[in-house]
Amino acid sequence: MSTPAISVVIPCYNEQEVLPEFHARITAAMEGIGLPFELVYVNDGSRDGTLALMLQAQAGDPRVAVVNLSRNFGKEIALTAGLDHAACSEAVVVIDADLQDPPEVIPALVAAWRQGFDVAYAQRSVRHGESWLKRVTAAGFYRVMQRLGGRVQLPQDTGDFRLMSRRSLDALLQLREQHRFMKGLFAWVGFPSVAVPYDRAPRAAGTTKWNWWKLWNLSLEGITSFTVGPLKIASYLGLGIAFISAAYIVQLLLRTLLFGNPVAGYPSLMAAVLFLGGVQMMMLGIIGEYLGRVFNETKGRPLYIVERHIPSG
DSSP states (O other), X not given: OOOOSEEEEEEESSOTTTHHHHHHHHXXXXXXXXXXXXXXXXXXXXXXXXHHHHHHHHHHOTTEEEEEESSOOOHHHHXXXXXXXXXXXXXXXXXXXXXXXXXXXXXXXXXXXXXXOSEEEEXXXXXXXXXXHHHHHHHHHHHHHHHHOTTOOOOTTXXXXXXXXXXXXXXXXXXXXXXXXXXXXXXXXXXXXXXXXXXXXXXXXXXXXXXXXXXXXXXXXXXXXXXXXXXXXXXXXXXXXXXXXXXXXXXXXXXXXXXXXXXOOHHHHHHHHHHHHHHHHHHHHXXXXXXXXXXXXXXXXXXXXXXXXXXXX
């Protein structure tokens, strides 16, 4: 098989329920485009029959490649492994296997790329199958990132589902940091980009791997990876408390000179001590988050280890 013009990277973790339907739909969508392609399935340490289904698809279709990681490294790392092993000559598409991002949107991404855009990202206009709380918290996260991100602006309501040109992919693969927030890395490399709106569908089968705790940690990853805003907030908060404390001391001195020195109330003293102690612990936690990331980066470990790689063709 000749070098594929487009590689489709699909990170998977325990997706045996949905993988057969996904493979049928993604194959049909890519064949309709009319360009040579490959499907790069990345098994991120699945504990079900996901790998067996991948190998079965690869045995029946030379356009399928399989990258099996030695253990579960997380979606961001698995996505990076797939991008590293993409054999595309012109563009790469990133999509999840849960069918919330319909493969039928890919031709629209390809059309935007053919118009001259290096990045065509799918932007969710409707989010079916998600609770109002998740929609509200997601919107809040994007607003926070847009305010704190500085020069890196994260597109609203945009996930990993996108198409990237070869040169934008090559730029992205130069970024080898351990703590990877791929949505931010996609935005960081820049290049001419365009949004392609689509309706996000409910998960076709199986269960989501993103509970609230994982989403919270991903939010922290994104904020601490792309901005030092929390450190600045901690500094300004400390400065503000220092000014309030100085004003309180001045008020206390004046009151003592004018009216004497009554015994201070115990509840107010405890409230002040607990408040300042909580602020100090919060600031130490913020510093610790950044320090932990520095520690992980200095170890210089590889991002992932491949147990086996079966290329397409």
